[in-house]
Amino acid sequence: DAGITQSPRYKITETGRQVTLMCHQTWSHSYMFWYRQDLGHGLRLIYYSAAADITDKGEVPDGYVVSRSKTENFPLTLESATRSQTSVYFCASSESGTPTDTQYFGPGTRLTVL
Amino acid sequence: QKEVEQDPGPLSVPEGAIVSLNCTYSNSAFQYFMWYRQYSRKGPELLMYTYSSGNKEDGRFTAQVDKSSKYISLFIRDSQPSDSATYLCALGAYSSASKIIFGSGTRLSIRP
Numbered sequence: 001d002a003g004i005t006q007s008p009r010y011k012i013t014e015t016g017r018q019v020t021l022m023c024h025q026t027w028s029h030s031y032m033f034w035y036r037q038d039l040g041h042g043l044r045l046i047y048y049s050a051a052a053d054i055t056d057k058g059e060v061p062d063g064y065v066v067s068r069s070k071t072e073n074f075p076l077t078l079e080s081a082t083r084s085q086t087s088v089y090f091c092a093s094s095e096s097g098t099p100t101d102t103q104y105f106g107p108g109t110r111l112t113v114l
Numbered sequence: 115q116k117e118v119e120q121d122p123g124p125l126s127v128p129e130g131a132i133v134s135l136n137c138t139y140s141n142s143a144f145q146y147f148m149w150y151r152q153y154s155r156k157g158p159e160l161l162m163y164t165y166s167s168g169n170k171e172d173g174r175f176t177a178q179v180d181k182s183s184k185y186i187s188l189f190i191r192d193s194q195p196s197d198s199a200t201y202l203c204a205l206g207a208y209s210s211a212s213k214i215i216f217g218s219g220t221r222l223s224i225r226p
Contacts, residue, residue: 040122040218042120042216042217042218042219044216045213045214059213090157090158092157098206099145099146099148099206099207099214100146100163100206103160104159105157105158105159106157107155107156107157108155108156
């Protein structure tokens, strides 16, 4: 399917476990982003990537790890999940990464950490 | 103080009404102003963007920016039930080209 997909759509895990959220886009966009969305905070940038093997921190990177070995994939790993990481996670991609370039969002992953 | 403030709502109006959604921001470095629409259980989608003070129209939607007051607005004319969604303002700057700051979103409900 064309576009940007995320998996799983829903995930329940326990404190201390490692969790990986997957993101895949079919447009060959250079830039990819991970956001978390919480009530009262809106969307906050966790990490972003300008190209394969190039990643950089966003506003709230602590507790998360990313990698980008292929242009189309941008997995997000919670190395040791905490309850404060319960959130809805959105992946996005854009062609150039400039503010006027549209970011296309995936459908989101709803993560609950017990 | 948050960089972007947006009233979370919820805002409920009757069909056909004019809706006004607003954000204020504190950093004058922001030069790009966007509005995203997010339906329930979906990802946000870009609705409009502008980079200058003044108005920009697209169909029933008008984005307004007042850089001197650090105030941005989105107006929806002849509102429809299908406009029911959360609307997020988003701001960007030259200095941090890849990073957009989002408002917390306003939940809007249009009553038939």
